[in-house]
Amino acid sequence: MTQRGRFCISLVIFIGLAVCYSLITPIFEAPDEVWHYAYVRYLVEQRALPPLDDAGTGAYQEVAQPPLFYAVAGLMSGWVSDDDLVELMWHNPGFGYHASGTVSDNKNMLVHTDRERLPGAGAVLAIRLARCASLAFGVLAVIAAWGLGREAFRNQPGLALGVAGVVAFTPQFLFISGVVSNDSAATALATCAVWALARVVNRGMKLRRTLVVGVLIGLAALAKTSNLLLWPLAGAVLCLAVRPRIDRDQPFQRLWPGLGRALLALSVAVLVSGWWYLRNALVYGDPLGVGVHVDTPWGRQQPASLLTLVGELPKVYRSFWGAFGWGHVEYPTVVYWVLGGFIALSLVGWIAAWRRAQSSGQCWVFLLSVTWCSLVVAALAQWMRQVEAPHGRLLFPAIGAWAVLVVGGWAALPRPRLTRFISSPLALIVGALTVLSLLTPWLVIRPAFAHPRLITRDKAEEMVGVRDLTYDGTARLIGVRPDRTTALPGDTWIVRACWEAIAPMSADYTVLVHLVGRDNVRVGERHTYPGLGRFPTSLWPVGRAFCDEYRVQVEPWAPVPELYDIVIGLYDASTGQRLVTRDVHGARVEYAVVEQLRVAPDQPVTVSPEHAADYQLGTGIRLIGYDVSSVVAAGDPLTVTLYWRADEQPDGSYTAFVHLLDADGQQVAQHDSLPRYGRYPTQAWRVGDVVPDEHVLSIPPTASDNLLMDRRVRLVAGMYDADTLERLLAADSDGPLTDNLIRLTYP
DSSP states (O other): OOHHHHHHHHHHHHHHHHHHHHHHSOTTOSTTHHHHHHHHHHHHHHSSOOOTTOGGGSOGGGGGSOSHHHHHHHHHHTTSOOTTHHHHOOBOTTTTOOOOTTSOSSOOSBOOOGGGSSSOOTHHHHHHHHHHHHHHHHHHHHHHHHHHHHHHSTTOHHHHHHHHHHHHTOHHHHHHTTSSOTHHHHHHHHHHHHHHHHHHHHHOOOHHHHHHHHHHHHHHHHHOGGGGGHHHHHHHHHHHTTGGGOOTTSHHHHHHHHHHHHHHHHHHHHHHHHHHHHHHHHHHSOTTOHHHHHSSTTBOSSOOOHHHHHHHHHHHHHHHHOEETTTTEEOOHHHHHHHHHHHHHHHHHHHHHHHHTOOSSOHHHHHHHHHHHHHHHHHHHHHHHHBOOOOGGGGGGGHHHHHHHHHHHHHTOOOTTGGGTOSOHHHHHHHHHHHHHHHHIIIIIHHHHSOOOOBOHHHHHHHHOOOOEEETTTEEEEEEEESOSEEOTTOEEEEEEEEEESSOOOSOOEEEEEEEOGGGOEEEEEEEOTTTTTOOGGGOOBTOEEEEEEEEEOOTTOOSSEEEEEEEEEEETTTTEEOOEEOTTSOEESSOEEEEEEEOOSSOOOOOOSEEEEEEETTTEEEEEEEEOOOOSTTOEEEEEEEEEESSOOSSOOEEEEEEEOTTSOEEEEEEESTTTTTSOGGGOOTTOEEEEEEEEEOOTTSOHHHHHOTTOEEEEEEEETTTTEEOOEEETTEEOGGGOEEEOOO
């Protein structure tokens, strides 16, 4: 098969994949797509450019974008009415929750329904047709990359196919080619312009080529402002293209043809796109529309420092390869490392070529590619200084030139042993990119936006056990299962909860997950629509179950060690009113405690008791110290903090006590409770735990000051079994203590 035939097959695969990405990506779940589409509709309905100073267009900062892409998208979609667009705008209140890139948790800006199924109608159809404009420009970009590759590797057409393959099967480019965005247009026209310049470099200047360059750089500037960088690049190339013919005796005379052609190309570009920038300058005093972008929540008040930009480079890198949705649906980290390895292999190839002083392609085209890539990178860095925009797709205007460079490196790799297994490292890498692109829609994008899988109640019970709480007689919490029994302060833990509807619901309730401790203090909480933002209660089918996994972070300041209650409920976010919760017997439950979570540090708590001690209680509990506050007068509280240590796993639940006894052994005051006010009973202790345990004794107001000063008054502590009231055996280094009471030093 000829190289042209192979390229056509690659192009067909690209089109099929881009359509797949487009259909799987829900409406408006792409960067700024909602604003790009608003620009398109404004052009269609108003037959005018959106004003830069009017917030009523709906296009937000995109009003500052040049109009070429939007005009093409308007021609494709403008004949379809989108009067039902407002019905699609079902916003997910949990959008923006910062789950890790591989976690499908509230990635969706909107709640999506069957209205978006094929074939679609109204606004859905109009948006999908507008997306076809991006696809058309994506096809043009791949064709231009192939043409640029043919100019770079004139004697190796197989490498040109590799250049097209790298562009076509970069997952993020496929994604952008399937949504409403001017990035595909900017990429296509910039790549066409660089291809035209490469033809000038290789084949010399002709009037027709000069005019083509002028038209292309003009159109590119009408696609995106950053493509204005093509103008100085084109001027330099057109001037230098005649350099080999310069006469040393008359250098300037020979330079004039190049300058003339450069001026001609730039004049054509001005005629094509200059009107747009002139209009902005005359009407708004801002020819590039930079002020519109800076005046947004992500505009920087002060230019970012170099250190800040370096810190944002990983985001740029990841989003170049693949950051879907609004940029927060990502691959596992290992995928980015493998892709980085491909780039490293290219660098190795270039080093090998430099040592051999031999290149696999046209050096001047490589220089052109390096220059264009450098200009685009520098422009993005300057843009990121003004706007928080670490978006790899902004590098796509240089993706064709970049593909030429990486393929050139791969082609130069030494491969004496590699050829035993594969014909070419280029084929292996492009094949890997193709496989990644094939898998991405199904394994990465679709799970981030799909409704949870519906299952039977029996299946749900197998997954989480049975808790059976009902909410207002409409929703049932079948059961829950935390992913762990112990967490560290600052940890994120996961609780799986399975739900079902027992009656239709017209309202959309929000799920709450609280981690509650002493005095109802919350040390962790999470609020989200069910389905992790994708499955509001009004969509639940009666009698079908589904399961969610809620991620909740424990606050770093959470008191430890303690047991915390996991509370799960439903409430109406518009009123804050919780739905009435009932147990399996129909009794009302004030707080739906479904499980408990032990929160403890990975190392025992460090304590410095005022009074060091060493008392053994039972077989595994030790009192290592205590603090006692001063009592000024009767009626004042007496605070005693005991510091326990678990030498072994306690074999039961024991109550700690502190008693104040008078000279006759009668109790004056006492405080008995499970350790830490009941929040950390001994059966939850782990070997090595150090447990601060506070007890506050109320001294009766009737007690005399003489009593408090009586040295025969004793302050004692210990533990007992609440079921039998039998005290744990207490001993010190000298042996068992009388009555199993530990006497504490009393001020």
